[in-house]
Amino acid sequence: MARVVAFIPDLLFGSRVQADLLAGGNEVELLGESMLVREALSDTGAAVTSGSIVLVADLTDESFRSAELVESLSAEGLLEGVRTLAFYSHVDVDARRRAERVGFDLVVARSRMARESAELVSKLAQGD
Numbered sequence: 001m002a003r004v005v006a007f008i009p010d011l012l013f014g015s016r017v018q019a020d021l022l023a024g025g026n027e028v029e030l031l032g033e034s035m036l037v038r039e040a041l042s043d044t045g046a047a048v049t050s051g052s053i054v055l056v057a058d059l060t061d062e063s064f065r066s067a068e069l070v071e072s073l074s075a076e077g078l079l080e081g082v083r084t085l086a087f088y089s090h091v092d093v094d095a096r097r098r099a100e101r102v103g104f105d106l107v108v109a110r111s112r113m114a115r116e117s118a119e120l121v122s123k124l125a126q127g128d
Helices: 011-023 034-042 045-050 066-075 093-102 110-125
Strands: 002-007 027-031 052-058 082-088 106-109
Touching: 002 011, 002 034, 002 110, 011 027, 011 052, 011 110, 027 034, 034 052, 034 066, 052 066, 052 110, 066 082, 066 093, 082 093, 082 110, 093 106, 106 110
Parallel strands: 002 027, 002 052, 052 082, 082 106
Antiparallel strands: none
16 A cells, blocks of 8 residues: 555546545545645655655646656655556657656556556555
């Protein structure tokens, strides 16, 4: 089980991912604004030592600048002990490359996220 902070502005897809993650036994905080992600991760200091935290970021809409957000959070030390998972549109190879450059632990196509979200988070939470 992991604590998941999910930055997924698309409410329909976010709700689907949230339901899958909850069914997998995870605690999920679904957020649609980058400031809320920053606040949620700022409040996790003690939680990092007591369990796994996974940040899930949606790269499908460039206006949300998820890769830049994660890069900034990392520079501020807010991602210590936090595993990161990003998903992108399978046709947007640049988004995938940008996420890999920023240092996400795992970058997958949105279709894979839709099929395997609970399994992906579980693997990351276990350190795989």
